[in-house]
Amino acid sequence: MKQSLFEIIENIPLTKDVHQMKLSGDTSAITAPGQFVNIRLDGLFLRRPISVCDWDDGALTIVYKVVGKGTEAMRRMKAGTLDILTGLGNGYDMTLSGSKPVLLGGGVGVPPLYGLARRLRAEGKDVSVILGFNTASEIFYAEAFQALGCAVTVATADGSYGVKGFATTPLTGMDYTYFYTCGPEPMLKAVYQATNTSGQMSFEARMGCGFGACMGCSCKTLTGCKRICKDGPVMKKEEILWEA
Amino acid sequence: MGSLTVTLCGIPLDNPVIPASGTFGYGYEYAELYDINCLGTFSFKGTTKDPRFGNPTPRIAECTAGMINAVGLQNPGVEKVIGEELPKLKQCFHKPVMANVSGFSVEDYAYTCEKLDKEEQVGWLEVNVSCPNVHGGGMSFGTCPESAAEVTAAVKKVTKKPVLVKLSPNVTDIVSIAKACEDAGADGISLINTMLGMRIDLRTRKPIIANKMGGFSGPAIFPVALRMVYQVANAVKIPVVGMGGVSSAEDVIEMMLAGATAVEVGAANLVNPYVCRDIIRDLPEVMKKYRIENLSDIIGGAK
Secondary structure (H helix, E strand, C coil), rough: CCEEEEEEEEEECCCCCCCEEEEEEECCCCCCCCEEEEEECCCCCCCCCEEEEEEEECEEEEEEEECCHHHHHHHHHCCCCEEEEEEEECCCCCCHHHCCCEEEEEECCCHHHHHHHHHEEEEEEECEEEEEEEHEEEEEEHHHHCCCCCEEEEEECCCCEEECCCCCCCCCCCCCCCCECCCCCCCCHHHHHHHHCCCCCCCCCCCCCCCCCCCEEEEEEECCCECCCCCEEEEECCCCCCCC | CCCCCCCCCEEEEEEEEEEECCCCCHHHHHHHHHCCCHCCEECCCCCCCEECCCCCCCCCCCCEEEECCCCCCEEECCHHHHHHHHHHHHHCCCCEEEEEEEEHHHHHHHHHHHHCCCCCCCEEEEEEEECCCCCCCCCHHHHCHHHHHHHHHHHHHHHCEEEEEEEECCCCCCCHHHHHHCCCCEEEECCCCCCEEEEEEEECEEECCCCCEEEEHHHHHHHHEEECCCCCCCCCCCCCCEEEECCCCCHHHHHHHEEEEEEEECCCHHHHHHHHHHHHHHHHHHHHHHHCCEHHCCCCCCC
16 A cells, blocks of 8 residues: 555546546556555545546546546546545455456446456456446446457446346356456346356445454455455455345 | 654653554554554554444545544454554564543453453553444443442552553543543543444435534544543543644644643544654654654643
Protein backbone atom coordinates (compact mmCIF):
# COMPACT_ATOMS: atom_id res chain seq x y z
CA MET A 1 0.00 0.00 0.00
CA LYS A 2 1.18 3.48 -0.82
CA GLN A 3 -0.34 6.95 -0.44
CA SER A 4 0.53 9.42 -3.17
CA LEU A 5 -0.80 12.21 -5.36
CA PHE A 6 -2.00 11.49 -8.87
CA GLU A 7 -2.62 13.96 -11.68
CA ILE A 8 -5.82 13.58 -13.73
CA ILE A 9 -4.82 13.31 -17.37
CA GLU A 10 -8.14 12.20 -18.86
CA ASN A 11 -11.73 11.83 -17.64
CA ILE A 12 -14.16 10.83 -20.39
CA PRO A 13 -17.57 9.13 -20.61
CA LEU A 14 -17.72 5.61 -22.06
CA THR A 15 -21.51 5.35 -21.73
CA LYS A 16 -24.17 7.50 -20.07
CA ASP A 17 -23.11 6.49 -16.54
CA VAL A 18 -19.71 4.86 -16.95
CA HIS A 19 -16.58 7.00 -17.14
CA GLN A 20 -12.89 6.38 -17.67
CA MET A 21 -10.26 8.32 -15.75
CA LYS A 22 -6.54 8.17 -16.51
CA LEU A 23 -4.15 9.33 -13.82
CA SER A 24 -0.41 9.80 -13.74
CA GLY A 25 1.59 9.06 -10.60
CA ASP A 26 3.51 6.44 -8.68
CA THR A 27 2.01 3.02 -9.47
CA SER A 28 4.83 1.01 -7.88
CA ALA A 29 2.59 -0.40 -5.14
CA ILE A 30 0.24 -2.10 -7.62
CA THR A 31 1.28 -5.73 -7.93
CA ALA A 32 -1.64 -7.62 -9.53
CA PRO A 33 -4.69 -7.06 -11.72
CA GLY A 34 -7.88 -6.98 -9.66
CA GLN A 35 -6.39 -4.76 -6.95
CA PHE A 36 -8.10 -1.47 -6.18
CA VAL A 37 -7.29 2.12 -5.25
CA ASN A 38 -8.95 4.26 -2.56
CA ILE A 39 -9.53 7.86 -3.57
CA ARG A 40 -9.95 10.84 -1.26
CA LEU A 41 -12.44 13.43 -2.49
CA ASP A 42 -12.96 16.96 -1.18
CA GLY A 43 -15.90 17.27 1.20
CA LEU A 44 -16.48 13.53 1.55
CA PHE A 45 -15.28 11.75 4.66
CA LEU A 46 -14.58 8.23 3.44
CA ARG A 47 -12.36 7.41 0.49
CA ARG A 48 -13.94 5.77 -2.58
CA PRO A 49 -12.62 2.31 -3.46
CA ILE A 50 -12.42 1.75 -7.25
CA SER A 51 -10.87 -1.24 -9.02
CA VAL A 52 -7.81 -0.67 -11.19
CA CYS A 53 -8.68 -1.25 -14.85
CA ASP A 54 -5.07 -1.15 -16.03
CA TRP A 55 -1.74 0.39 -15.16
CA ASP A 56 1.84 0.79 -16.29
CA ASP A 57 4.89 2.61 -14.94
CA GLY A 58 3.62 6.04 -14.01
CA ALA A 59 -0.05 5.83 -15.04
CA LEU A 60 -3.25 4.04 -14.11
CA THR A 61 -6.73 3.80 -15.58
CA ILE A 62 -9.93 3.44 -13.59
CA VAL A 63 -13.41 2.96 -15.00
CA TYR A 64 -16.26 3.90 -12.66
CA LYS A 65 -20.03 4.09 -12.71
CA VAL A 66 -21.71 7.21 -11.36
CA VAL A 67 -23.92 5.93 -8.53
CA GLY A 68 -23.62 8.44 -5.69
CA LYS A 69 -22.04 11.63 -4.39
CA GLY A 70 -18.44 10.42 -4.70
CA THR A 71 -18.57 9.13 -8.25
CA GLU A 72 -20.67 12.16 -9.28
CA ALA A 73 -17.90 14.42 -7.92
CA MET A 74 -15.34 12.36 -9.86
CA ARG A 75 -17.34 12.70 -13.07
CA ARG A 76 -17.17 16.49 -12.84
CA MET A 77 -13.38 16.63 -12.49
CA LYS A 78 -11.54 17.93 -15.52
CA ALA A 79 -8.04 18.28 -14.09
CA GLY A 80 -6.19 18.43 -10.80
CA THR A 81 -4.61 16.11 -8.29
CA LEU A 82 -6.12 13.32 -6.21
CA ASP A 83 -4.84 11.76 -2.98
CA ILE A 84 -4.93 8.02 -3.70
CA LEU A 85 -3.99 4.88 -1.77
CA THR A 86 -2.70 2.30 -4.25
CA GLY A 87 -1.85 -1.38 -4.09
CA LEU A 88 -4.91 -2.38 -2.06
CA GLY A 89 -6.29 -5.92 -1.99
CA ASN A 90 -4.87 -9.19 -3.24
CA GLY A 91 -5.82 -9.13 -6.92
CA TYR A 92 -6.18 -12.08 -9.28
CA ASP A 93 -3.69 -14.95 -9.13
CA MET A 94 -2.67 -15.45 -12.76
CA THR A 95 -0.57 -18.56 -12.11
CA LEU A 96 -3.69 -20.77 -11.94
CA SER A 97 -5.20 -19.78 -15.31
CA GLY A 98 -4.16 -22.79 -17.39
CA SER A 99 -3.85 -22.29 -21.15
CA LYS A 100 -7.46 -21.25 -21.91
CA PRO A 101 -8.98 -19.08 -19.18
CA VAL A 102 -12.42 -17.47 -19.55
CA LEU A 103 -13.09 -14.02 -18.10
CA LEU A 104 -16.68 -13.08 -17.21
CA GLY A 105 -17.51 -9.45 -16.50
CA GLY A 106 -20.87 -7.94 -15.63
CA GLY A 107 -21.49 -4.20 -16.05
CA VAL A 108 -19.09 -2.14 -13.99
CA GLY A 109 -17.38 -5.41 -12.99
CA VAL A 110 -15.77 -5.49 -16.44
CA PRO A 111 -12.86 -3.02 -15.87
CA PRO A 112 -10.49 -5.07 -13.64
CA LEU A 113 -10.69 -7.92 -16.16
CA TYR A 114 -9.08 -5.70 -18.78
CA GLY A 115 -5.74 -5.42 -16.96
CA LEU A 116 -5.96 -9.15 -16.26
CA ALA A 117 -6.69 -9.99 -19.93
CA ARG A 118 -3.79 -7.87 -21.13
CA ARG A 119 -1.36 -9.68 -18.83
CA LEU A 120 -2.73 -13.14 -19.63
CA ARG A 121 -2.38 -12.37 -23.34
CA ALA A 122 1.19 -11.20 -22.77
CA GLU A 123 1.85 -14.65 -21.32
CA GLY A 124 0.46 -16.17 -24.51
CA LYS A 125 -2.79 -17.50 -23.01
CA ASP A 126 -5.81 -18.20 -25.16
CA VAL A 127 -8.25 -15.82 -23.45
CA SER A 128 -12.03 -15.88 -23.90
CA VAL A 129 -14.05 -12.95 -22.57
CA ILE A 130 -17.78 -12.78 -21.90
CA LEU A 131 -19.16 -9.34 -21.15
CA GLY A 132 -22.68 -9.03 -19.76
CA PHE A 133 -24.67 -5.79 -19.85
CA ASN A 134 -28.33 -4.85 -19.38
CA THR A 135 -28.71 -3.28 -22.80
CA ALA A 136 -26.77 -2.26 -25.92
CA SER A 137 -26.27 1.38 -24.82
CA GLU A 138 -24.42 0.24 -21.67
CA ILE A 139 -21.73 -1.75 -23.49
CA PHE A 140 -18.12 -0.59 -23.10
CA TYR A 141 -14.64 -2.06 -23.65
CA ALA A 142 -15.77 -4.87 -26.03
CA GLU A 143 -13.41 -3.59 -28.78
CA ALA A 144 -10.63 -3.03 -26.26
CA PHE A 145 -10.68 -6.72 -25.31
CA GLN A 146 -10.81 -7.66 -28.99
CA ALA A 147 -7.75 -5.50 -29.65
CA LEU A 148 -5.86 -7.60 -27.10
CA GLY A 149 -6.63 -10.68 -29.16
CA CYS A 150 -9.28 -12.10 -26.84
CA ALA A 151 -12.31 -14.01 -28.17
CA VAL A 152 -15.10 -11.68 -27.04
CA THR A 153 -18.79 -12.54 -26.64
CA VAL A 154 -21.24 -9.87 -25.51
CA ALA A 155 -24.53 -10.76 -23.81
CA THR A 156 -27.34 -8.30 -23.11
CA ALA A 157 -30.22 -9.02 -20.76
CA ASP A 158 -32.74 -7.47 -23.15
CA GLY A 159 -31.21 -9.00 -26.28
CA SER A 160 -30.56 -5.59 -27.86
CA TYR A 161 -26.99 -6.66 -28.75
CA GLY A 162 -25.16 -9.99 -29.02
CA VAL A 163 -26.45 -13.02 -27.17
CA LYS A 164 -29.71 -12.49 -25.30
CA GLY A 165 -29.14 -13.42 -21.68
CA PHE A 166 -26.54 -13.06 -18.95
CA ALA A 167 -22.76 -13.40 -18.85
CA THR A 168 -23.27 -17.08 -18.01
CA THR A 169 -25.48 -17.78 -21.07
CA PRO A 170 -22.63 -18.12 -23.63
CA LEU A 171 -20.67 -20.32 -21.21
CA THR A 172 -22.67 -23.44 -22.15
CA GLY A 173 -20.55 -25.70 -24.32
CA MET A 174 -17.49 -23.46 -24.03
CA ASP A 175 -14.09 -25.09 -23.47
CA TYR A 176 -11.98 -23.38 -20.79
CA THR A 177 -9.34 -24.28 -18.22
CA TYR A 178 -10.18 -21.76 -15.46
CA PHE A 179 -12.40 -18.72 -14.87
CA TYR A 180 -11.99 -15.20 -13.55
CA THR A 181 -15.01 -13.02 -12.83
CA CYS A 182 -16.15 -9.68 -11.46
CA GLY A 183 -19.67 -8.30 -11.32
CA PRO A 184 -22.73 -7.86 -9.10
CA GLU A 185 -23.26 -10.59 -6.50
CA PRO A 186 -26.26 -12.29 -8.23
CA MET A 187 -24.04 -12.69 -11.29
CA LEU A 188 -21.19 -14.11 -9.20
CA LYS A 189 -23.59 -16.68 -7.76
CA ALA A 190 -24.73 -17.62 -11.27
CA VAL A 191 -21.11 -17.95 -12.43
CA TYR A 192 -20.35 -20.11 -9.39
CA GLN A 193 -23.19 -22.47 -10.43
CA ALA A 194 -22.54 -22.41 -14.18
CA THR A 195 -18.79 -23.02 -14.24
CA ASN A 196 -17.30 -26.51 -14.26
CA THR A 197 -13.73 -25.53 -13.37
CA SER A 198 -12.08 -23.75 -10.50
CA GLY A 199 -11.79 -20.01 -10.66
CA GLN A 200 -11.61 -16.65 -8.87
CA MET A 201 -14.30 -14.05 -8.16
CA SER A 202 -13.89 -10.43 -7.15
CA PHE A 203 -16.33 -9.06 -4.55
CA GLU A 204 -17.62 -5.59 -3.84
CA ALA A 205 -18.27 -4.23 -0.35
CA ARG A 206 -19.01 -1.07 1.57
CA MET A 207 -15.62 -0.36 3.10
CA GLY A 208 -14.37 1.86 5.87
CA CYS A 209 -10.61 2.08 5.44
CA GLY A 210 -9.90 -0.25 2.49
CA PHE A 211 -6.64 -1.51 4.02
CA GLY A 212 -7.66 -4.04 6.64
CA ALA A 213 -7.84 -1.96 9.81
CA CYS A 214 -11.51 -1.37 10.56
CA MET A 215 -13.19 -4.76 9.96
CA GLY A 216 -15.98 -2.96 8.11
CA CYS A 217 -16.12 -5.41 5.19
CA SER A 218 -15.55 -8.78 6.84
CA CYS A 219 -17.13 -11.90 5.38
CA LYS A 220 -17.26 -15.56 6.29
CA THR A 221 -15.53 -18.06 4.01
CA LEU A 222 -14.92 -21.79 4.18
CA THR A 223 -11.36 -20.93 5.27
CA GLY A 224 -12.37 -18.53 8.04
CA CYS A 225 -13.21 -14.82 8.43
CA LYS A 226 -11.77 -12.64 5.70
CA ARG A 227 -11.64 -8.91 5.05
CA ILE A 228 -12.81 -8.19 1.51
CA CYS A 229 -10.47 -5.18 1.31
CA LYS A 230 -7.30 -6.87 2.53
CA ASP A 231 -7.68 -10.67 2.13
CA GLY A 232 -9.86 -10.07 -1.00
CA PRO A 233 -11.46 -8.62 -3.02
CA VAL A 234 -10.61 -11.74 -5.03
CA MET A 235 -11.67 -15.07 -3.53
CA LYS A 236 -11.10 -18.54 -4.89
CA LYS A 237 -14.23 -20.51 -5.80
CA GLU A 238 -13.30 -23.24 -3.28
CA GLU A 239 -13.34 -20.88 -0.30
CA ILE A 240 -16.60 -19.06 -0.99
CA LEU A 241 -19.45 -19.45 1.46
CA TRP A 242 -22.70 -17.95 0.17
CA GLU A 243 -24.79 -16.59 3.01
CA ALA A 244 -28.53 -17.16 2.77
CA MET B 1 11.73 22.74 21.43
CA GLY B 2 9.08 22.13 24.09
CA SER B 3 8.23 18.77 25.51
CA LEU B 4 5.46 16.52 24.21
CA THR B 5 5.69 14.04 27.07
CA VAL B 6 2.83 13.30 29.40
CA THR B 7 2.29 10.67 32.09
CA LEU B 8 -0.81 8.51 31.95
CA CYS B 9 -1.60 6.66 35.18
CA GLY B 10 2.08 6.53 36.11
CA ILE B 11 3.34 5.39 32.71
CA PRO B 12 5.28 7.98 30.70
CA LEU B 13 4.26 8.63 27.07
CA ASP B 14 6.59 10.27 24.52
CA ASN B 15 3.55 12.18 23.30
CA PRO B 16 -0.18 12.13 24.05
CA VAL B 17 -1.25 10.73 20.65
CA ILE B 18 -2.98 7.33 20.79
CA PRO B 19 -4.80 5.62 17.89
CA ALA B 20 -8.19 4.54 19.21
CA SER B 21 -9.38 0.98 19.49
CA GLY B 22 -11.04 -0.47 16.40
CA THR B 23 -9.30 1.86 13.98
CA PHE B 24 -5.79 0.47 14.31
CA GLY B 25 -6.22 -3.32 14.46
CA TYR B 26 -3.21 -4.81 16.24
CA GLY B 27 -0.90 -2.29 14.61
CA TYR B 28 0.68 -4.16 11.71
CA GLU B 29 -1.39 -2.73 8.83
CA TYR B 30 0.01 0.65 9.89
CA ALA B 31 3.49 -0.65 10.65
CA GLU B 32 3.72 -1.36 6.89
CA LEU B 33 3.37 2.39 6.35
CA TYR B 34 5.41 4.03 9.09
CA ASP B 35 7.32 3.24 12.27
CA ILE B 36 4.46 3.10 14.77
CA ASN B 37 6.91 3.50 17.64
CA CYS B 38 6.49 7.24 17.13
CA LEU B 39 3.07 6.92 18.83
CA GLY B 40 2.49 7.58 22.52
CA THR B 41 0.88 4.15 22.52
CA PHE B 42 -2.17 2.66 20.78
CA SER B 43 -5.33 0.99 21.94
CA PHE B 44 -5.71 -2.36 20.23
CA LYS B 45 -8.87 -3.88 18.74
CA GLY B 46 -11.56 -4.53 21.36
CA THR B 47 -11.02 -7.99 22.78
CA THR B 48 -13.61 -10.31 24.30
CA LYS B 49 -13.48 -13.64 26.16
CA ASP B 50 -14.69 -15.64 23.14
CA PRO B 51 -14.02 -15.11 19.42
CA ARG B 52 -16.63 -12.98 17.64
CA PHE B 53 -17.40 -12.55 13.95
CA GLY B 54 -19.38 -9.41 14.69
CA ASN B 55 -22.42 -8.04 12.91
CA PRO B 56 -23.67 -8.77 9.39
CA THR B 57 -22.58 -6.38 6.62
CA PRO B 58 -22.98 -3.61 5.55
CA ARG B 59 -21.29 -2.35 8.69
CA ILE B 60 -20.27 1.09 7.43
CA ALA B 61 -22.16 4.22 6.33
CA GLU B 62 -20.84 7.66 5.53
CA CYS B 63 -22.15 10.91 7.03
CA THR B 64 -21.28 14.57 6.71
CA ALA B 65 -17.84 14.90 8.33
CA GLY B 66 -17.94 11.40 9.71
CA MET B 67 -19.09 7.83 9.48
CA ILE B 68 -21.21 5.23 11.22
CA ASN B 69 -19.89 1.77 12.01
CA ALA B 70 -21.54 -1.33 13.39
CA VAL B 71 -18.66 -3.79 13.31
CA GLY B 72 -19.85 -5.47 16.50
CA LEU B 73 -16.56 -6.27 18.23
CA GLN B 74 -15.15 -8.68 15.67
CA ASN B 75 -12.07 -10.21 17.29
CA PRO B 76 -10.38 -13.60 17.62
CA GLY B 77 -10.95 -13.87 21.38
CA VAL B 78 -8.50 -13.27 24.22
CA GLU B 79 -6.67 -16.62 23.91
CA LYS B 80 -5.74 -15.98 20.28
CA VAL B 81 -5.00 -12.32 20.94
CA ILE B 82 -2.44 -13.39 23.53
CA GLY B 83 -1.18 -16.40 21.57
CA GLU B 84 -1.02 -14.91 18.07
CA GLU B 85 -1.60 -11.16 17.93
CA LEU B 86 0.58 -9.97 20.81
CA PRO B 87 3.71 -11.84 19.63
CA LYS B 88 3.27 -10.27 16.17
CA LEU B 89 2.62 -6.87 17.72
CA LYS B 90 5.84 -7.19 19.71
CA GLN B 91 7.80 -7.31 16.45
CA CYS B 92 6.62 -3.85 15.36
CA PHE B 93 5.78 -1.99 18.58
CA HIS B 94 8.17 -1.73 21.51
CA LYS B 95 6.22 0.40 23.98
CA PRO B 96 3.50 -0.55 26.47
CA VAL B 97 0.24 -1.01 24.56
CA MET B 98 -3.29 -0.25 25.71
CA ALA B 99 -5.49 -3.36 25.79
CA ASN B 100 -9.13 -2.62 25.00
CA VAL B 101 -11.56 -5.09 26.58
CA SER B 102 -15.28 -5.70 26.12
CA GLY B 103 -17.68 -8.18 27.63
CA PHE B 104 -21.24 -9.39 27.98
CA SER B 105 -21.18 -9.99 31.72
CA VAL B 106 -19.15 -8.75 34.67
CA GLU B 107 -17.45 -12.17 34.73
CA ASP B 108 -16.50 -11.81 31.04
CA TYR B 109 -14.73 -8.53 31.68
CA ALA B 110 -12.89 -9.94 34.70
CA TYR B 111 -11.88 -13.10 32.80
CA THR B 112 -10.42 -11.20 29.84
CA CYS B 113 -8.69 -8.61 32.01
CA GLU B 114 -7.15 -11.28 34.24
CA LYS B 115 -5.65 -12.97 31.16
CA LEU B 116 -4.30 -9.70 29.76
CA ASP B 117 -2.95 -8.65 33.17
CA LYS B 118 -0.25 -11.33 32.78
CA GLU B 119 1.02 -9.88 29.49
CA GLU B 120 4.13 -7.81 29.94
CA GLN B 121 3.49 -5.70 26.87
CA VAL B 122 0.10 -4.48 28.12
CA GLY B 123 0.51 -1.13 29.88
CA TRP B 124 -3.10 -0.17 30.52
CA LEU B 125 -6.46 -1.91 30.36
CA GLU B 126 -9.10 0.19 28.64
CA VAL B 127 -12.40 -1.31 29.68
CA ASN B 128 -15.09 -0.57 27.11
CA VAL B 129 -18.48 -0.29 28.81
CA SER B 130 -19.79 1.67 25.87
CA CYS B 131 -19.93 -0.32 22.63
CA PRO B 132 -23.20 0.69 20.94
CA ASN B 133 -23.10 -2.18 18.45
CA VAL B 134 -23.73 -5.32 20.44
CA HIS B 135 -27.00 -6.42 21.93
CA GLY B 136 -27.20 -7.36 25.57
CA GLY B 137 -23.76 -6.13 26.51
CA GLY B 138 -21.23 -3.41 25.97
CA MET B 139 -23.04 -0.13 26.24
CA SER B 140 -25.64 -1.41 28.69
CA PHE B 141 -22.91 -1.54 31.34
CA GLY B 142 -21.94 2.03 30.65
CA THR B 143 -25.38 3.59 30.73
CA CYS B 144 -25.95 3.39 34.47
CA PRO B 145 -23.52 4.30 37.26
CA GLU B 146 -24.12 1.10 39.26
CA SER B 147 -23.25 -1.39 36.51
CA ALA B 148 -20.28 0.70 35.29
CA ALA B 149 -19.01 0.68 38.88
CA GLU B 150 -19.60 -3.04 39.19
CA VAL B 151 -17.51 -3.79 36.08
CA THR B 152 -14.78 -1.41 37.28
CA ALA B 153 -14.58 -3.03 40.71
CA ALA B 154 -14.52 -6.55 39.24
CA VAL B 155 -11.70 -5.67 36.85
CA LYS B 156 -9.67 -3.86 39.52
CA LYS B 157 -9.73 -7.03 41.62
CA VAL B 158 -7.93 -9.07 38.93
CA THR B 159 -5.25 -6.66 37.72
CA LYS B 160 -2.46 -4.47 39.00
CA LYS B 161 -2.28 -2.58 35.72
CA PRO B 162 -3.96 0.81 35.47
CA VAL B 163 -7.61 0.53 34.44
CA LEU B 164 -9.20 3.15 32.21
CA VAL B 165 -12.97 2.89 31.83
CA LYS B 166 -14.18 3.93 28.38
CA LEU B 167 -17.54 5.68 28.56
CA SER B 168 -20.48 6.08 26.22
CA PRO B 169 -21.83 9.51 25.26
CA ASN B 170 -25.29 7.96 24.82
CA VAL B 171 -26.36 8.81 28.37
CA THR B 172 -28.11 11.66 30.13
CA ASP B 173 -25.44 12.29 32.76
CA ILE B 174 -21.94 11.15 31.88
CA VAL B 175 -20.45 12.85 34.94
CA SER B 176 -22.32 10.61 37.39
CA ILE B 177 -21.08 7.52 35.54
CA ALA B 178 -17.49 8.78 35.49
CA LYS B 179 -17.66 9.48 39.23
CA ALA B 180 -19.10 6.04 39.94
CA CYS B 181 -16.16 4.48 38.08
CA GLU B 182 -13.69 6.65 39.98
CA ASP B 183 -15.28 5.63 43.29
CA ALA B 184 -15.07 1.97 42.24
CA GLY B 185 -11.31 2.31 41.76
CA ALA B 186 -10.82 3.30 38.11
CA ASP B 187 -7.38 4.77 37.43
CA GLY B 188 -8.63 6.86 34.52
CA ILE B 189 -11.58 7.57 32.28
CA SER B 190 -11.52 7.54 28.51
CA LEU B 191 -14.28 9.16 26.52
CA ILE B 192 -16.17 9.35 24.29
CA ASN B 193 -17.05 6.16 22.48
CA THR B 194 -19.17 6.64 19.34
CA MET B 195 -22.59 8.27 19.37
CA LEU B 196 -25.54 6.14 18.33
CA GLY B 197 -26.56 7.11 14.79
CA MET B 198 -28.33 5.91 11.66
CA ARG B 199 -28.60 6.42 7.88
CA ILE B 200 -31.34 5.30 5.48
CA ASP B 201 -30.84 4.48 1.79
CA LEU B 202 -33.38 6.48 -0.22
CA ARG B 203 -33.46 3.90 -3.01
CA THR B 204 -34.20 0.85 -0.86
CA ARG B 205 -35.88 2.80 1.99
CA LYS B 206 -33.96 0.62 4.40
CA PRO B 207 -31.24 1.45 6.94
CA ILE B 208 -27.84 1.35 5.19
CA ILE B 209 -26.30 -0.60 8.05
CA ALA B 210 -27.47 -4.21 8.49
CA ASN B 211 -27.62 -3.67 12.25
CA LYS B 212 -29.84 -0.63 11.49
CA MET B 213 -27.95 1.68 13.90
CA GLY B 214 -24.28 2.17 14.54
CA GLY B 215 -21.65 4.32 16.19
CA PHE B 216 -21.20 7.80 14.72
CA SER B 217 -17.62 9.09 14.73
CA GLY B 218 -15.44 11.58 12.89
CA PRO B 219 -14.88 15.36 13.01
CA ALA B 220 -18.64 16.01 13.27
CA ILE B 221 -18.71 14.75 16.87
CA PHE B 222 -15.66 16.70 18.09
CA PRO B 223 -17.60 19.49 19.88
CA VAL B 224 -19.76 16.96 21.76
CA ALA B 225 -16.69 14.96 22.75
CA LEU B 226 -14.84 18.07 23.86
CA ARG B 227 -17.77 19.19 26.00
CA MET B 228 -18.00 15.80 27.72
CA VAL B 229 -14.23 15.62 28.32
CA TYR B 230 -14.44 19.08 29.89
CA GLN B 231 -17.36 18.09 32.14
CA VAL B 232 -15.78 14.83 33.28
CA ALA B 233 -12.27 16.24 33.75
CA ASN B 234 -13.69 18.91 36.01
CA ALA B 235 -15.58 16.35 38.09
CA VAL B 236 -13.00 13.61 38.71
CA LYS B 237 -9.46 13.57 40.11
CA ILE B 238 -8.20 10.71 37.92
CA PRO B 239 -6.74 11.36 34.44
CA VAL B 240 -8.99 11.57 31.41
CA VAL B 241 -8.16 10.34 27.92
CA GLY B 242 -10.11 12.43 25.41
CA MET B 243 -11.33 11.25 22.04
CA GLY B 244 -14.04 11.88 19.48
CA GLY B 245 -13.43 13.45 16.08
CA VAL B 246 -9.79 14.36 16.70
CA SER B 247 -7.89 14.73 13.44
CA SER B 248 -5.23 17.44 13.84
CA ALA B 249 -2.58 18.76 16.22
CA GLU B 250 -4.92 21.68 17.00
CA ASP B 251 -7.66 19.21 18.02
CA VAL B 252 -5.20 17.45 20.35
CA ILE B 253 -4.33 20.71 22.05
CA GLU B 254 -8.00 21.67 22.36
CA MET B 255 -8.80 18.30 23.98
CA MET B 256 -5.92 18.76 26.41
CA LEU B 257 -7.09 22.27 27.31
CA ALA B 258 -10.50 20.71 28.05
CA GLY B 259 -8.80 18.37 30.51
CA ALA B 260 -7.45 15.39 28.60
CA THR B 261 -4.08 13.99 29.72
CA ALA B 262 -3.79 12.03 26.47
CA VAL B 263 -5.81 12.02 23.28
CA GLU B 264 -7.06 9.18 21.11
CA VAL B 265 -7.52 9.45 17.36
CA GLY B 266 -10.10 7.16 15.76
CA ALA B 267 -11.96 7.53 12.47
CA ALA B 268 -9.30 9.85 11.02
CA ASN B 269 -6.90 6.88 10.77
CA LEU B 270 -9.25 5.17 8.34
CA VAL B 271 -9.14 8.09 5.92
CA ASN B 272 -5.54 9.18 6.33
CA PRO B 273 -3.56 6.21 7.62
CA TYR B 274 -0.65 8.55 8.40
CA VAL B 275 -2.72 10.97 10.48
CA CYS B 276 -1.21 10.08 13.89
CA ARG B 277 2.34 10.35 12.56
CA ASP B 278 1.40 13.70 10.97
CA ILE B 279 -0.18 15.02 14.19
CA ILE B 280 2.95 14.14 16.18
CA ARG B 281 5.10 15.82 13.51
CA ASP B 282 2.89 18.95 13.54
CA LEU B 283 2.55 19.33 17.33
CA PRO B 284 5.84 21.22 18.02
CA GLU B 285 5.02 23.91 15.48
CA VAL B 286 1.43 24.32 16.66
CA MET B 287 2.68 24.47 20.27
CA LYS B 288 5.11 27.21 19.28
CA LYS B 289 2.32 29.15 17.56
CA TYR B 290 0.24 29.10 20.77
CA ARG B 291 3.27 29.65 23.03
CA ILE B 292 3.04 26.24 24.70
CA GLU B 293 6.34 25.16 26.27
CA ASN B 294 5.35 21.75 27.62
CA LEU B 295 2.19 19.96 26.55
CA SER B 296 1.67 18.60 30.05
CA ASP B 297 1.31 22.18 31.33
CA ILE B 298 -1.90 22.82 29.41
CA ILE B 299 -3.97 19.86 30.66
CA GLY B 300 -7.28 21.28 31.88
CA GLY B 301 -6.07 24.80 31.14
CA ALA B 302 -9.43 26.03 29.86
CA LYS B 303 -11.46 27.28 32.79
